[in-house]
Amino acid sequence: MLACTAPVIRPQTLRDALRARADRPDATVLAGGTDVMVYIEAGVLRPSAVIDLWGCHGLRGIEVRGNELRIGATTTHSDVARDPRVPAVLRESALTVGAVQIQNRGTVGGNICNSSPAGDTLPVWLALDADFQLSSVRGTRRVAAADYWQGYKQTALAADELLTAIYLPDVEGEAHFRKVGTRMAQAISKVIFCGRRSQGVARLAFGAVGPVPLRVRAAEDALAAGAPVSEVVRLVREGIVPIDDVRSTRDYRARVAGNVVGRWLG
Numbered sequence: 001m002l003a004c005t006a007p008v009i010r011p012q013t014l015r016d017a018l019r020a021r022a023d024r025p026d027a028t029v030l031a032g033g034t035d036v037m038v039y040i041e042a043g044v045l046r047p048s049a050v051i052d053l054w055g056c057h058g059l060r061g062i063e064v065r066g067n068e069l070r071i072g073a074t075t076t077h078s079d080v081a082r083d084p085r086v087p088a089v090l091r092e093s094a095l096t097v098g099a100v101q102i103q104n105r106g107t108v109g110g111n112i113c114n115s116s117p118a119g120d121t122l123p124v125w126l127a128l129d130a131d132f133q134l135s136s137v138r139g140t141r142r143v144a145a146a147d148y149w150q151g152y153k154q155t156a157l158a159a160d161e162l163l164t165a166i167y168l169p170d171v172e173g174e175a176h177f178r179k180v181g182t183r184m185a186q187a188i189s190k191v192i193f194c195g196r197r198s199q200g201v202a203r204l205a206f207g208a209v210g211p212v213p214l215r216v217r218a219a220e221d222a223l224a225a226g227a228p229v230s231e232v233v234r235l236v237r238e239g240i241v242p243i244d245d246v247r248s249t250r251d252y253r254a255r256v257a258g259n260v261v262g263r264w265l266g
């Protein structure tokens with residue numbers, strides 16, 4: 001049985017959610033709960049209060065706004081996976097998050113805010129040049145995905161803010177997503193890769209190869225300038241900082257990160 005007797009606040013509107021966050025910066029935010037409930041059950045998180053966003057109106061859904069796609073923070077991975085307006089690489093990444101039960105409940109905002117370096121959607125936001133909308137009673141600001149993750153589980157989100165939406169620009173070109181794990185499904189990633197290229201633009205973004213999801217800028221510049229694939233692969237292996245851990249070794253991660261890029265670029 002869950003050992004959690006903390007009060008649960010269930011705001012119905014964004015305004016009430018932001019007020020609750022301002023009043024209780026100590027509280028744990030819960031969206032789908034697929035990370036939070038695991039932490040509570042394991043005893044590593046003992047919330048003083050919970051702000052439950054699941055029923056909050058205006059935070060879930062996908063819509064086109066001008067040249068951008070707006071994805072509400074509590075939009076689930078299943079919602080993302082079945083919407084044809086969503087870029088294919090993001091839909092693919094959503095379908096690798098756990099199994100269907102997790103995809104039906106887990107949210108994109110939860111994946112972003114949980115900030116695990118092995119979060120499967122994180123390199124995709126980087127490769128697609130996403131902006132994150134962070135809101136509080138003080139106002140709303142946008143932070144580029146590239147500036148959001150600042151250290152292991154450290155982010156640009158202030159204590160009184162919520163992630164409210166993700167904005168995707170209408171990008172062109174060819175993109176590719178690849179998750180490498182022990183199995184094809186239900187595995188924590190050893191390497192996650194999302195790449196995108198169009199005329200003069202390249203994005204090479206990785207997860208699970210360092211304390212934060214990251215882009216390898218030197219390799220991106222080389223690719224955009226037309227360098228040979230072998231050179232791009234070399235710069236990728238040089239540019240990531242993987243760790244040895246229970247799931248994999250540093251050498252394996254560096255080798256595989258280069259391989260997935262090499263195979264994509266052919």
Ligand SMILES: Cc1cc2nc3c(=O)[nH]c(=O)nc-3n(C[C@H](O)[C@H](O)[C@H](O)COP(=O)(O)OP(=O)(O)OC[C@H]3O[C@@H](n4cnc5c(N)ncnc54)[C@H](O)[C@@H]3O)c2cc1C
Binds near residue numbers: 119161
């Ligand atoms: C069996 C299982 C398998 C899984 N497999 C995968 C996998 O393959 N790949 C993967 O990437 N993840 C996986 N996960 C982790 C998890 O499902 C995802 O990270 C999911 O996207 C989390 O979303 P959530 O809405 O459930 O987050 P929650 O658990 O509700 O929240 C996660 C964190 O984000 C914070 N938060 C959530 N929403 C907001 C917001 N709007 N503003 C501010 N803070 C917020 C919470 O306070 C918490 O710190 C798995 C989990 C389980 C239990």
